[in-house]
Amino acid sequence: MEIKGRVHEVHRTQQISESFKKRDLIIAYAENPQFVEYISFQATQDRVSIFDNLRVGDEVQVAFNLRGRPWTNKDGVTTFFNSLVAWRVTKLEAQRPAQQTAPSYADLPPMDISSADDDDLPF
Template sequence: MYELSGTVKQIFEEKTFGSGFNLREFVVTTEADKYPQDICLQCIKEKVEMVNQLKEGEKVKVSFDLRGREYQGRYFVNLNAWKVETAIAGSDSSSNGDEPPPFDPSDEILDEEPPF
């Protein structure tokens, strides 16, 4: 489990795939470092609803998991958010999800099945 805090910079449109799988990505700008970083995270399946409640410019704290995979000799990493807390009047209130969802290999998006 990892966490980061920052400001919502951009929210992308929800993507739905033929299998019924859906995801929505959003970008959070961290301000803890000397140089701010724009970090793209994603919510999948029922967690997409958390992103629907966010607004650009809003301060958030995001809990997420790393998901990595190899596909055709290239490596990919996704940051899957499972909890988003927004700052309201100096206090935190959480949006959906108190614990990470169990890992489901079907969550991975591949254009074709791996050869094994």
């Protein structure tokens, strides 16, 4: 799955245990600009570095997997939780209008000088 948005927060890497680390990224997703959604993505283990070059305000496209797991508490009640695990983040270039350049001589239309009167010179 992929989604485009603007970087809202880039968290530091957290060392959860000796063998597990994670890092969070919050994206402002504005499919409808009146109702911005803040979506939390997670990178784990060696993928935590994919958030290194991101800055708040960057426009990005995030490729991710949706994961869901059950958890049963000590009373036997099972709840479910989801996580969005990012595996690639691509910065998007700002869309800039094409620059207008001055026309070159090759762009000018040909002129018909066969009917020019040689006696009408201004000097």
